[in-house]
Amino acid sequence: MDHLAAQKDSETTSEEYLRVLRRRTLILSALPFALLISAFLAVFIGTAGPLGPGVIDQEGHHERISFGDAIDAILNAHGDWPYDYHAVFWDVRIPRVLLAGLVGAALACSGTAMQAVFRNPMADPFIVGVSSGASLGAVVVEVTGLGALVAIGTIMSPVFAFITALVTVLVVYSLGTVRGRVYVDTLLLSGVAVAAFLSALVSFLIYFAHLEYHRIIFWLLGSLAQATWPAVATVALAVGVGSMLIFLFSRDLNALLLGEETAHNLGADPEFLKTLMLVVAAVMTSAAVAFTGVIGFIGLIIPHMMRIAVGADHRILLPSATLAGATFLILADSVARTVISPNALPVGIITALSGGPFFLYLLRRSRTESER
Amino acid sequence: MIWLVLGVTVSALLAFTVGYYAGISSVEEPLPTEEDESFTIVDDYGRSITLEKIPQRIVSSAPSPTEILFAVGAGNQLVGVDDYSDYPAATANITKVGSYPLNVETIIALAPDLIVGSDLVPRVQLEQLEDEGIPYVLFADRTLEDVLKTIRLAGIITGHVEQANSVAENLSLRVDAVKMKTLAENVSKPKVYVEYYELWTYGPGSFGDDLIALAGGTNIAHNASSEYPNVESEFVIAQDPEVIVYTVGVMSTTTADSIAARPGWDNISAVENDMIYSIDDNLMSRYGPRIVDALEQLAAIIHPELFS
Numbered sequence: 001m002d003h004l005a006a007q008k009d010s011e012t013t014s015e016e017y018l019r020v021l022r023r024r025t026l027i028l029s030a031l032p033f034a035l036l037i038s039a040f041l042a043v044f045i046g047t048a049g050p051l052g053p054g055v056i057d058q059e060g061h062h063e064r065i066s067f068g069d070a071i072d073a074i075l076n077a078h079g080d081w082p083y084d085y086h087a088v089f090w091d092v093r094i095p096r097v098l099l100a101g102l103v104g105a106a107l108a109c110s111g112t113a114m115q116a117v118f119r120n121p122m123a124d125p126f127i128v129g130v131s132s133g134a135s136l137g138a139v140v141v142e143v144t145g146l147g148a149l150v151a152i153g154t155i156m157s158p159v160f161a162f163i164t165a166l167v168t169v170l171v172v173y174s175l176g177t178v179r180g181r182v183y184v185d186t187l188l189l190s191g192v193a194v195a196a197f198l199s200a201l202v203s204f205l206i207y208f209a210h211l212e213y214h215r216i217i218f219w220l221l222g223s224l225a226q227a228t229w230p231a232v233a234t235v236a237l238a239v240g241v242g243s244m245l246i247f248l249f250s251r252d253l254n255a256l257l258l259g260e261e262t263a264h265n266l267g268a269d270p271e272f273l274k275t276l277m278l279v280v281a282a283v284m285t286s287a288a289v290a291f292t293g294v295i296g297f298i299g300l301i302i303p304h305m306m307r308i309a310v311g312a313d314h315r316i317l318l319p320s321a322t323l324a325g326a327t328f329l330i331l332a333d334s335v336a337r338t339v340i341s342p343n344a345l346p347v348g349i350i351t352a353l354s355g356g357p358f359f360l361y362l363l364r365r366s367r368t369e370s371e372r
Numbered sequence: 373m374i375w376l377v378l379g380v381t382v383s384a385l386l387a388f389t390v391g392y393y394a395g396i397s398s399v400e401e402p403l404p405t406e407e408d409e410s411f412t413i414v415d416d417y418g419r420s421i422t423l424e425k426i427p428q429r430i431v432s433s434a435p436s437p438t439e440i441l442f443a444v445g446a447g448n449q450l451v452g453v454d455d456y457s458d459y460p461a462a463t464a465n466i467t468k469v470g471s472y473p474l475n476v477e478t479i480i481a482l483a484p485d486l487i488v489g490s491d492l493v494p495r496v497q498l499e500q501l502e503d504e505g506i507p508y509v510l511f512a513d514r515t516l517e518d519v520l521k522t523i524r525l526a527g528i529i530t531g532h533v534e535q536a537n538s539v540a541e542n543l544s545l546r547v548d549a550v551k552m553k554t555l556a557e558n559v560s561k562p563k564v565y566v567e568y569y570e571l572w573t574y575g576p577g578s579f580g581d582d583l584i585a586l587a588g589g590t591n592i593a594h595n596a597s598s599e600y601p602n603v604e605s606e607f608v609i610a611q612d613p614e615v616i617v618y619t620v621g622v623m624s625t626t627t628a629d630s631i632a633a634r635p636g637w638d639n640i641s642a643v644e645n646d647m648i649y650s651i652d653d654n655l656m657s658r659y660g661p662r663i664v665d666a667l668e669q670l671a672a673i674i675h676p677e678l679f680s
Binding site: 046047048055056063082083084087088090091092093095142143145209210211212214215225228229337340341342343344 | 455456471569571572575593595596597598600601602603604605606607609610611612623625635636637638639640
């Protein structure tokens with residue numbers, strides 16, 4: 001009797017396993033299409049139309065670009081348009097959609113890697129101080145008026161933010177490292193403390209210099225409004241190289257989840273792995289944040305969401321999270337661009353507003369399911 | 373259940389916020405008074421304030437009331453001004469009382485008999501000072517007409533009715549001189565985009581919106597959904613303004629070149645025709661007598677053919 005029951009149990013388990021495997025493969029193969037479709041759709045979403053509220057003319061009519069004109073404007077530089085349709089797509093929207101995808105990918109991919117390295121569900125790409133470091137750089141540029149000093153003023157904020165973010169990570173890393181060994185819990189706490197310290201500095205600078213909030217809210221809430229082709233190219237390079245490097249080590253990240261000693265026995269080098277992942281994630285996130293400010297929640301929530309959907313195997317989880325992060329930020333930004341149009345909304349508000357409750361729903365559901 | 377509680381809380385908060393803003397009332401006519409006895413005035417929030425006598429120790433908690441009080445000749449009744457008040461030059465010798473937040477201790481130490489505030493100042497602090505026996509009046513101007521009313525009100529409060537009336541009269545004449553030209557029937561209404569920071573502009577109900585209309589322009593952000601909105605770049609491209617104006621202050625980094633260089637802006641009419649101009653930040657943002665300077669400058673920028 002016992003024997004029979006056990007056999008039955010193992011049968012259902014393997015059936016269950018196959019079902020889960022099929023579902024995971026399906027999700028992973030559906031994600032690239034979801035990304036492509038949302039990116040394609042997002043190009044047509046915006047204040048000026050075709051999908052959007054349109055621009056109100058002097059008679060009070062909502063003028064929208066038609067789908068035909070939109071395709072025409074994407075394919076041709078000149079046409080019989082009331083204003084520069086071509087610029088709307090090629091100078092504003094397409095770079096913005098691409099930047100959204102790249103930044104979403106960067107945050108979700110490095111968030112997944114950080115959660116593995118720290119073996120902590122609270123870990124996100126900003127855990128080693130990237131966001132507060134970048135904000136400090138941006139605030140310093142605003143307060144000192146560095147942007148006005150040179151002809152290439154507009155690149156001062158990203159450059160400064162990138163540098164201060166990396167310096168911050170370096171400081172946190174050295175605080176969490178003793179004789180070449182990375183202590184993740186020390187690292188985590190150092191990250192929290194340094195971030196708190198830098199946030200206080202940022203607040204002090206804003207307060208002391210009477211910095212008006214519209215000068216810095218873009219940074220603190222995160223926005224893709226500054227998307228330019230050079231920004232897209234820079235972030236693409238960082239994300240391309242960075243995510244490939246992280247993907248290459250997905251097996252080792254799996255091993256790391258079992259504990260550092262086990263990882264070592266399985267042939268991974270935990271110290272090298274942790275350092276490499278930290279550096280890659282820091283560079284990738286700093287590059288993204290430098291152009292967009294701090295976009296929260298994606299790096300924390302997308303990895304968890306995908307872990308619920310496809311499981312904890314990093315060979316599937318990393319690419320899934322990367323694609324899902326890109327898709328999510330593209331969609332969130334499409335909402336941010338149009339929901340109170342012509343007013344702009346920092347996308348960080350949308351990611352938090354939509355991501356938070358949806359994630360809580362998933363969390364509760366997966367918990368109640370596992371209790372059954 | 374959790375979702376219900378969350379939903380109710382969030383909606384209650386939203387409703388409260390909306391209600392709060394809807395509750396801000398419009399300007400009311402001040403009551404006429406005698407100089408030597410106690411008198412009651414009504415401020416821009418509809419609050420009745422009774423003053424025992426004409427205040428001689430006034431604290432101004434924002435730059436625009438400061439400029440108004442000086443203009444009506446009450447500068448020497450000021451014993452404290454906020455950190456931002458820097459005009460006229462005489463403000464340099466007056467005790468600074470912080471900004472937002474105010475330094476309540478400094479204010480109490482000055483023993484003022486009136487605080488003049490704007491809607492930027494935290495009400496909690498003003499109420500705290502009221503509890504200490506220091507009354508406050510609020511100026512909350514939204515249009516040029518409001519400023520003229522406020523100047524007259526400031527004259528009544530400080531006992532400079534005649535000077536205040538003549539200042540208001542003079543400003544009113546200058547405004548009319550501009551309006552005569554810009555609002556004449558055959559005058560065009562070019563589309564204007566005015567920004568006080570990159571992509572931050574003046575929406576409906578704001579001072580900038582009022583000024584653009586009086587200066588004979590059409591504000592492209594007149595249909596935006598807030599008073600001082602941050603707009604989408606493609607919105608400006610799509611509106612294709614004929615004139616672009618940006619404000620210049622201490623910390624501004626915007627230049628005509630940086631505006632022209634924004635992605636996709638090169639074919640905007642104003643950029644193509646070199647119609648990008650700057651205006652002093654403090655003229656546009658302070659609702660004092662100098663707002664008429666802003667109007668005159670704006671009108672000359674939008675209609676160079678009318679003002680030579």
